[in-house]
Amino acid sequence: MADFTAEMKTLIEAIEQHNYNYYTLDRPVVTDAEYDKLYDRLVELERESGVTLPNSPTRRVGGELLKGFEPHRHLSRLWSLDKTRDKDGLNAWLTRVLKLVGEYNKQNPDNPLPHPTFVVELKFDGLTLNLTYDKGILVQASTRGNGTVGEGILEQVKTIRSVPLEIPYKDGTVEVQGEGLMFLSVLDQYNQTAAEPFKNARNAAAGALRNLNPQVTAKRKLSAFFYNVGYSDNLRFTDHREMVEFLKENRFKVNPDIKFFDSIDDVMEELERIGSNRLSYDFLIDGAVVKVADMRTREVLGYTEKFPRWAIAFKFEAEEVTTVLESVSWEVGRTGKITPVARVEPVDLAGVTVQNCTLNNIGDIERKNLKHALGSLVYIRRSNDVIPEILGKATEETDGEEIVFPENCPACGTPLEQRGAHLFCPNRLGCRPQMIGRITHFASRDAMDIDTFSVMTAEQLYQEVGVRDPADLYGLTYDDLIKLERFGEKKANKLLAAFEKSKECDLSSFLFALGIPNTGKTTTKVLAEHLGSLDKVKEASIEELIALPDVGGIVADSIYSFFRDPLMQDSISRMLAAGVAPRAEEKPAAAADESHPLFGKTIVLTGTLSAMSRDEAADKLEALGAKVTGSVSKKTDIVIAGESAGSKLAKAQSLGIRIIDDEQELLALLGE
Structure with a gap:
């Protein structure tokens, strides 16, 4: 041995x-x-x-499939960074730093701090990693979490070959922070053979590191850059340069694009250089980070409740490029709405090759002066994971071909109707995309949550069994399904069991599944909580509906008209006859703390949160006595804005409403 x-x-x-x-x-x-x-x-x-x-x-x-992620409490807090997008914001940060350094030096003339110098690092767009080494051995790896507690992902991180499993430093415990990434070249290679290609490298990396099967993580061939020693029981560094050398000596992968400067003007030049070269990197970045280099100065400057005072993130603006608008196609949605989709000459934008862009509706096309833009140069913008958007023409000339608005439905040929800025196909019973869309939406996870169901299933049932309405699903038999292609005994029985299971559902999910125009999950939840039964929702007058939170005149009219439509009445009646039994969820009354700062506040959630879903956040806010609504108005007290927040955030800014765009602040308010 x-x-x-x-x-x-x-x-x-x-x-x-x-x-x-x-x-x-x-x-x-x-x-x-x-x-x-x-x-x-x-x-x-x-x-x-x-x-x-x-x-x-x-x-x-990668070893055995894990049962779940265990929480890991960081030895030292992982902080968020204050942000700026321009030189004025950077200078304002510098002014605060110089003021605090000056005040300290006046009080400590015998041991003054040096004049601040700076380090500039890339701000990677991946997933933060916190690695713990004890006597040189990697003993834990975790996500950032809320900055205090993260999720243990040691087995996943071990699959990253640029992460050392053992380091030369053996004199104690250290925690090292970095960013897990999938290089763009690796993503491209992966997507060439992947059954389900990834849209961007950030999602690929985050999904791999939070996958319970480490073998899946290993197949993604992730990498990681390291930039900070967050905790050590013995080590002390004099400046950032010394810390970087420690990382290199201990075999951590450190990005070479780290620069040190004596003046803020040189810092600004470096930020501009990084911004202009951002597409040259083989990984995603969304900005750069500026830090005071001297460690003693950092200790003196300290922290606010949320941020270190000695560092700031310089975030790049949403990137814009020009390309040629090649064509516009028209897609039919489940509500009959006709949406224009632009196809542009392929162009690289924020690390992704863009070919399709949103145009919203015919009003959007006219407002952006795009009616005669086919074959012309146009500006497009993409920020984070938002679908690329065409901003307008890049030239003033009327040099392009006309975008011709359709008069008839591209799917069924029915004459279209214009309602406001949108075109609609009124043929609800004979328009294939509408019916397939309604059936797919009805079965989706946030609606009836019918397991194994997909748009492919909906298309197959429409084509081969004659399913034309969600109610038809509950009349399907084993004999109907077993004759279908790709349907064996096991799959047929599993789908029938899923139909049966879905019959016991909560009222808000059922209402959402029906696809009532102009309503979303927030509105259907309000209907369920305040009216309490399907019969009361069906019978509610427009006046009763308007009296509910977050329901205005247009939404009330949509709900009222929907339940008086003979087609919808027949569909709902057939579902109920088949045994579908929607019931309002009974929640135990919780005594909220009236002294809590969120008690009684009207709050709107928008964008994507990383720590939890918007539904989870809404439940936690409501438990604290807040009222969560879906639209921003003068009555709104707070807007919580996650990644890719759009029009609701813009409206809140225009109304001067308080905005919480830092998840750490939200988690702190939630007591997490």
Whole structure:
């Protein structure tokens, strides 16, 4: 056994050195065949001895499927960063820094702080990692979480070959922060053979690191850059440069694009250089980070409730490029709305190749002066994960061909109706995309949550079994399904069981599943909570509906008309006759703390939250006594804006409403 162990240790040291050369330094010194020979010998020894050492690289391939993520409390808090988008904001930050340094030096003339110097680093667009090493061994890895507690993802992080499983520093415990990334070239290679290609590298990396199967993580071939030592029980650094050298000496992958400057003007030049070169990187960035370099100055400057005073993130504006508008097609939605979709000449934008863009409606086309823009240069913009949007023409000339608005439905040929800025197909019973869209929406997770159902299933049932309405689903039999292509006994029985299970549903989900025009999940939840039964919703007058929170005249009229439509009445009656039993969810009355700052506040959620879903956030806010609504008005007290917040955020800004756009502030208010 001793001989086995000695040889395994030698092999591990050699393999990890080669991993460091290849994945961290990008300077391989052996061929793939030579590397494989070492690795295969280690696997052979582990199999023969039945022993796998804790730092063995064979542990990187991903082990058993995990049951869940265990919480990990960070040894030192991971802070958010204050943000700015322009030079004025950067100068305002510098003014605060100089003021605090000046005040300290007046009070401590015998031990003054040096004049501030700065370091500029890239702001990676990935998933924050916090690694814990004890006596040189990687013992934990976690997500950022709320800054205090994250999710343990050690097995997933072990699959990243640029993450050292063991480091030379053995004198205590350290926590090191970095960013998990999928390089764009790796994403491109992955998507060439993937059954379901990823739209962007950030989602690919975040999904891999939060996947309970580490083998899935391993297949994504992630990388990571490291930039901070957040905790050490023994180490102390004099400045940022010294900390970076420690990271390099301990085999962490450090991005070489770190620059040090004495003046803020030089910092600004560097920020402009990074912004102009952002597409040249093989990974996504969304800005840069400026920090005071001296560690003692950082200690003196300290922190606000949310941010370190000694650092600021310089966020790039949403990127815009020009390309040629090639064509416009017209898609039919489940409500009959006709939506124009623009196809543009492929162009790289924020790390993604863009070909399709939203145009919203015919009013949007006219407002943006795009009516004669086919074949012309147009501006497009993409921010984070938002669908690219055409902003307008890039030239003043009327040099393009006309976008011809359709007069008849592109799917069924029915003459279209114009309602406001939108075109609609009124043929609800004979327009294939509308019916398939209604059926797919009805079965979706946020609606009736019919397991295994998909748009492909809806199309197949429409084409081969004659399903034309969601109510038809509950009349399907085993004999109907078993004759369908790709439907075996197991799949047919599973779908029938899912139909049966969906019959016991909560009222708000059922109302959402019906697809009432101009209503979403928030409105259907209000209807269920305040009216309490399907019969009362069906019978409510327009006046009763308008009296409900978040229901205005247009929405009230849509709800009232929907339940008086003979087609909808027949569909609902057939569902109820089949055993569908929607019931309002009974929630135990919770005594909210009236002293809580959110008690009695009217709050709107918009955009995407990373720590929780919007529904989860709404439930927590309501438990604190807040009222969550779906639209912004003068009565709104607070707007909580996540990533990709759009028109609701803009309206809140125009009305001067308080905006919470930092999730750490939200989590603090929620007591998390």
